[in-house]
Amino acid sequence: MMTLRDDIHALIDSLPEESQVEVYNTIWEYREEEEKEIHEEAKKEVQENQTKE
Secondary structure (H helix, E strand, O other): OOOHHHHHHHHHHOOOHHHHHHHHHHHHHHHHHHHHHHHHHHHHHHHHHHHHO
8 A cells, every 4th residue: 555655756756857856855945944943942942941940
């Protein structure tokens, strides 16, 4: 049984190479932004907890 992830990878793999690179670069950038946001939120939580103590 194919998962949604498998379906997405199959779709991306069916694209021309240039488009594949563009898709993976976009995904990578999105992932970096998400990690940055998570890091900033965690940093704020730590600062708030230190202020309460």
